[in-house]
Amino acid sequence: MKIRRITTTVEEVHSEGGRPVDPPARVAVVAAVIDNPWAGAGFVEDLAPGIEEVAPELGALLAPRVVEALGAPVEAYGKAAIVGLDGEVEHGSALIHTLRFGDHLRKATGAGTLLPAVEKRAPAGATFDIPLKHITDATIRSHHQTTEARVPDAPRPGEIVVALAVSAQGRPQARLAPLGSEL
Template identity: 80%
Template sequence: MNVRKIVTTVEEIRTEGGRQVTPAARVAVVAAVIENPWAGQGFVEDLAPGIEATASDLGALLAPAVLDALGEPAEAYGKAAIVGLNGEIEHGSALIHTLKFGDHFRKAANATTLLPAVEKRADAGAVFDIPLKHITDATIRSHHQTVEARVADAPHRDEILVALAAAAQGRPSSAWRRSRPNSRRA
């Protein structure tokens, strides 16, 4: 796996809908920009060798990084893959839709639910929304949210941008959050 760069973003929401958010709502995104092992090959019949060579190491790299950036236990999480224009959407999907990748995040976050995902093919600087769901109960609606992300110079044509996102709470204005103001540490 050839990693060109890692980008970390932490968002801290202190006011939402005219109300103070206390403690501030935190969302972190960590993105790795890697060389696409299948770039320029068009349709690849067998993606397994590239998955074996990349997915687990990528998950092991990103999972602790996003939780460290969040700085507190995750309550919601999600993933994304953005494939450069010289690749196929399946190249990104192959990397993130395998337990070899996702189980690193699931174990690190003490999670049990499926990781919601987004994947697309785009040019460098594309904006993408990472869907988030609760880590143990996907039916908790307050945790259904998205975080917008962008890496200005990625992915290049022969790269894949793979990102993990984590939130320390549900949406800042959700009734669940208001009913449990001390549900997480300050």
Template identity: 80%
Template sequence: MNVRKIVTTVEEVLTEGGEPVSPAARVAVVLAVIDNPWAGQGFVRDLAPVIDDVAPRLGELLAPRVVEALGAPVEAYGKAAIVGLDGEIEHGSALIHTLKFGDHFRKAADATTLLPAVEKRAGAGTVFDIPLKHVTDATTRSHHQTVEARVPDAPRAGEIVIGLAAAAQGRPQARLAPLSTEQ
């Protein structure tokens, strides 16, 4: 696994809708830009050997970083894979849609729900939204949100951007009724 760079961002929302947000709403994103391990090989039928090698190491690398960057208990989380133009969307999906990757984040966040995800093929600098859901109850509406991410020079054609996002709370000023009120 060749990591070219790691980009970490932390956003704090202090005011929403003209009202103060207290404490500030924090969201952290950690993105690793890696060489696509399948790039230049043509169609690779069996992705499993590389998944077994790379996915666990990516999870070990990113999960503690995003939790540390957040600086608070994780209440919502998500993941992303943005594949460069010479790769397949399946290459990104292979690395993030495995327990060998996601369980590192689940353990670090003390989470039980499935990690929501975005994956796509795109050129360098593409803006993408990482969906977030509550770490233990995917029906908690206040935690359904997205965080925007971008690496200006990635992914290059033979790269993949792999990312994790974490929020310390739901949306700032969330006030939708629980889903149970409609059932």
């Protein structure tokens, strides 16, 4: 795996809806810009060798960094990939939709639910809206949220940006009824 860049962003929301958020709502995102292991190779039928080579190492790198950056117990999480224009969306999916990647964050957080994801192909500077859900119960509505992330000069055509996002709480000022209560 060739890494060009790693970015870390931590956001704190101190006010929402004109009211203070106490304690401030924290969200952290760590993104790695890597060479796409399949770019330029034409159509690759079997992605498994590249997955085995890259996904476990990438998960092991990003998971502890994002948990440490948050600086608080993780309550919600998500993952994302943006593939540069010389790749396929499937290349990003191959790296993030494997237990060899996601289990690093599940183990680091004590999570048991499916890790929500987004992936796309885009030019450098594209943003992703990373979905987050509660780490142990995906039906907890307050934790259904999204955070925006971007690496200004990535992905270049032969790169992939892979990111993990975590939050220390649900949405600031969440007040929707429990999921299914309106039925």
